[in-house]
Each structure stands twice: as C-alpha cells, then as structure tokens.
Amino acid sequence: MPVEMKLSRIIISDINDHQVIYLKEVDGERTFPIVIGIAEASSIDRRVKNFETSRPLTHDLICLVVETLGAELDSVLISDVEGHTFYARLRMRKDGEVFEVDSRPSDAIAVAVSCDPPLSIYVEEKVLEDAIAEA
Amino acid sequence: MPVEMKLSRIIISDINDHQVIYLKEVDGERTFPIVIGIAEASSIDRRVKNFETSRPLTHDLICLVVETLGAELDSVLISDVEGHTFYARLRMRKDGEVFEVDSRPSDAIAVAVSCDPPLSIYVEEKVLEDAIAEA
Numbered sequence: 001m002p003v004e005m006k007l008s009r010i011i012i013s014d015i016n017d018h019q020v021i022y023l024k025e026v027d028g029e030r031t032f033p034i035v036i037g038i039a040e041a042s043s044i045d046r047r048v049k050n051f052e053t054s055r056p057l058t059h060d061l062i063c064l065v066v067e068t069l070g071a072e073l074d075s076v077l078i079s080d081v082e083g084h085t086f087y088a089r090l091r092m093r094k095d096g097e098v099f100e101v102d103s104r105p106s107d108a109i110a111v112a113v114s115c116d117p118p119l120s121i122y123v124e125e126k127v128l129e130d131a132i133a134e135a
Numbered sequence: 136m137p138v139e140m141k142l143s144r145i146i147i148s149d150i151n152d153h154q155v156i157y158l159k160e161v162d163g164e165r166t167f168p169i170v171i172g173i174a175e176a177s178s179i180d181r182r183v184k185n186f187e188t189s190r191p192l193t194h195d196l197i198c199l200v201v202e203t204l205g206a207e208l209d210s211v212l213i214s215d216v217e218g219h220t221f222y223a224r225l226r227m228r229k230d231g232e233v234f235e236v237d238s239r240p241s242d243a244i245a246v247a248v249s250c251d252p253p254l255s256i257y258v259e260e261k262v263l264e265d266a267i268a269e270a
Contacts, residue, residue: 039174039193055239058175058193061225064236065197069204069229085189090196094204101199104190 002077002122003028007109010045012038021109023078023121025128032131034086040106047113059110066092073115074098076108078123081130137212137257138163142244145180147173156244158213158256160263167266169221175241182248194245201227208250209233211243213258216265 008024008031019041024031036044043059056064066073071094080087088105091098103111112119123131143159143166154176159166171179178194191199201208206229215222223240226233238246247254258266 039177042174055220056237056242057239058242058245061236061238061242062197062200064238065200065225065227066204068234068236069201069206069227071204090200092200092204099203101196101203102191103196103199104192107191107193107196110193 002124003030003128005078005121005123007044007048007113007121010041010048012041012045021106023123030128030132032128032135034105035084036104036106040104040110043110044106044113047110057114059107059114062111063114070094071099073111073119075120075122076105076112078105078108078121078127080124081127081134084134086127086131137259138165138263140213140256140258142179142183142248142256145176145183147176147180156241158258165263165267167263167270169240170219171239171241175239175245178245179241179248182245192249194242194249197246198249205229206234208246208254210255210257211240211247213240213256213262215259216262216269219269221262221266
C-alpha cells in the first residue's frame with residue numbers, strides 16, 4: 001500500500017554536487033532523504049518558493065507537453081530503491097486510462113511541485129522501510 | 136520560411152552562470168549564439184557527447200512522456216526573439232495532427248539532441264537576421 005508523502009526539507013549546498021531533499025509522511029512522522037542533482041534541487045526550490053519566471057522552465061515544459069497532448073498529470077510514485085538509487089514513476093491519465101513513465105524521483109518531484117495544484121507524492125511501504133533503515 | 140540549423144558549438148564556463156550555444160545554418164554559413172543556463176547546457180553537452188546514463192535525465196523524460204502518450208516529437212522552431220530572449224516551440228505529432236508547446240530554446244534543443252534520431256532545428260528567417268544583427 002503506497003504511503004502519501006510530502007516534501008519537508010530541501011538542503012542546497014553550493015560546495016557540493018549532491019543536494020538533499022527530505023520526504024515526510026503526510027499522516028505520520030516517518031521521513032527519509034533522497035540525494036539529487038543541483039539542477040533538479042534548484043527547480044524544486046524555485047517552485048516551492050513560488051519564484052515567478054517569465055518563461056517556462058524545464059519541468060514546466062513537461063506539464064505543458066502533457067496538457068497539450070490532452071492528458072493530465074496524476075501523481076508520483078516512488079516505486080523502488082536499490083542501494084541509494086530510488087526509482088519513480090510519473091503517472092498520467094488520459095481518457096480514463098493511466099500511463100506511467102519511468103523517472104528519477106528528483107524529476108518526478110520537480111514536476112509534482114510545478115503543477116498547480118501540486119501532484120500527490122506516494123512511496124511504496126517497502127521502499128519507505130528500506131529507505132529509513134538505510135538513512 | 137524557416138531555415139534549418141544545427142548545433143555547431145557549446146561553450147561551457149565554470150565561472151559563469153550563463154553558457155553559450157551556437158546554431159549554424161545546415162545549408163549555409165550564417166550562425167548566431169544563444170545564451171542558456173548551465174543545467175540545459177550540461178544536458179545538451181552530455182547528449183552530444185553520447186554520455187551513457189543509467190537513469191533517464193530530465194530531457195529524456197520529456198521524450199518518454201511524449202512517446203508514452205502515443206505522440207511523436209517532430210522538430211524545434213525558434214520562432215521569435217525579443218532583445219536577447221529567444222522563443223521556441225517544441226513540435227509534436229499525434230494521429231496526423233501537429234501540437235506545439237511554448238519552450239525556451241535551450242530546453243527545446245536539449246530535447247532535440249536527446250531524441251534518436253535528433254530532431255531538426257529550424258529558425259524563422261526574420262529571427263535569424265535579427266539574431267545576426269544583434270550578435
């Protein structure tokens with residue numbers, strides 16, 4: 001059963017190539033970090049802080065593409081973890097059908113926070129347990 | 136009449152926030168620069184150099200989304216310029232119909248080089264003339 005999560009912290013360091021975001025249970029206290037790249041971290045940070053941009057940014061472009069093709073972004077599912085690598089799926093809906101795309105969690109979460117309203121983020125229970133054990 | 140262009144140079148500077156790519160006419164010598172961000176420049180650079188990545192990068196995700204929704208990426212058109220800001224459209228096709236999405240040229244070109252085969256890149260004649268006059 002997937003657990004709904006929310007973005008609880010973004011830690012951006014100028015002196016480090018790897019940035020960290022934390023996801024926390026919506027209906028609980030469990031939390032875990034995901035290491036992501038600076039481009040995706042900046043993208044998430046800008047959207048969370050509601051920075052206005054005159055042109056569509058990269059993750060906005062994904063939202064626009066989906067909308068233009070008559071589909072709708074649905075949610076993000078963090079579906080697996082192997083070592084420190086998390087796997088996610090970006091879920092879309094079109095004509096009542098669900099379409100899933102393999103994605104890095106960083107991109108999927110950047111898309112989630114670029115949407116208005118933001119997409120729900122879920123993590124598989126097993127992945128949550130493994131991530132907490134590993135953290 | 137749009138002019139077909141190719142990516143001729145990518146200049147990435149670690150000490151500068153703004154990177155530069157050059158487009159050059161496929162059937163001619165005219166060329167002009169576009170200033171882009173580091174994330175998009177790195178994305179273009181990685182794809183042009185055929186760096187293998189184990190996970191889909193952000194612009195690959197756009198290709199995957201389009202494909203998953205049963206559409207096809209068609210081409211990139213740099214359609215306008217205002218001062219130093221270029222405007223582009225990412226063109227897609229589905230069931231014989233063309234769909235266009237407003238994009239920054241950097242993202243559109245990063246998508247173009249992430250596709251296999253790469254998408255054609257066009258620029259409106261008027262935009263090419265203005266860009267050359269400005270450069």
